[in-house]
Amino acid sequence: MTEKKKLQEIDLYKPIQRYFVKEGYEVYGEVNDCDLAAVKEDELVVVELKLNLSVDLLVQATKRQRLTDSVYIAVPKPKYKLRSKKWTDLCHLVRRLELGLIIVSFSGNRKNVEVIFEPTPFERKKSRNNRKRNRVLKEISGRSADYNIGGSSRTKIITAYKENCIQIACYLQRYGDLSPKALRELGTGNKTSSILTKNYYGWFERVQRGVYTISEKGKKELNENSEELLSYYKEMVKEKEIHTK
Incomplete structure (x- = not known):
């Protein structure tokens, strides 16, 4: 029985490269610290590759926004459900940072690339939940003072x-x-x-x-x-x- 090969960041490069080539871009790897850079006429796209959606990845990607507005992060498709609260919250954070998100799924020799969303400006006012905001204000107005310690979980x-x-x-x-x-x-x-x-x-x-x-x-x-x-x-x-x- 052959041992399953451990996934590496370089395994994400080829399928994403093929995706952007099909979209009419010229694609280059490792350009001035960018994992992947793609150009089409005057447009520059940068993609940062990681095995996990982490804070380090987000920091790295936001630094690339100094070069272009079209910055994506790319990760393997997570094992948990994409409809889960965890994934929804992560996507909200990525959108808020005005980054695009790509996932790569691996099934045998097949590698599928899916763009979850493009990097677009985040409209903070539209995302605000007034109902939840009012609940917070109502809760505050119902308290006479501060009797809790912030960060408490077992009290x-x-x-x-x-x-x-x-x-x-x-x-x-x-x-x-x-x-x-x-x-x-x-x-x-x-x-x-x-x-x-x-x-x-x-x-x-x-x-x-x-x-x-x-x-x-x-x-x-x-x-x-x-x-x-x-x-x-x-x-x-x-x-x-x-x-x-």
Whole structure:
């Protein structure tokens, strides 16, 4: 049984060379640090070859944009699906850098070249997702302060929703059984009824129609959350009591 030959960057050159020759270009390898350079009349195309779509490849390709706007990166066809989120995100990054993307697939002796997209100007405004942007701004507006450490992956995140739950739990713990209306008057916001009804964390119990209390689970887990956040709402409670006297 013959051992399968390990793929090298030079294996990408010939199929891409043939592709551009068919498109009417004159093609040359290793020209002033460019892996492949192709010319047709006044047009210059540069292709950088790598076995993986990496940061090094992107840096190398963007340097070639000093020579021409027509810069491609070329990699072997990845083993994972081209419809995957990973591939979609990588393509978005390449497009954003205004680079073209070529993949080469190897099947036996056959080598197929596919231009995924051409190098074209990236229109940032059109790519902006206003719905997701508004979600970020809404989340920020729902938080009283910054209680999370950026980059955390294995710690509990205090979202605007959870902060609202903590606020309601603090007030129920302080004042006892309350209705959603009474809680809203204390400043817990328009989502109060929904939070109490859905009871996502299991912190609340309905003691009678339209009246809620904090559950034993709520009392226990309330103290396991951000001390800074608990102190903030406990201080708010004190201030409200002072102003109502």
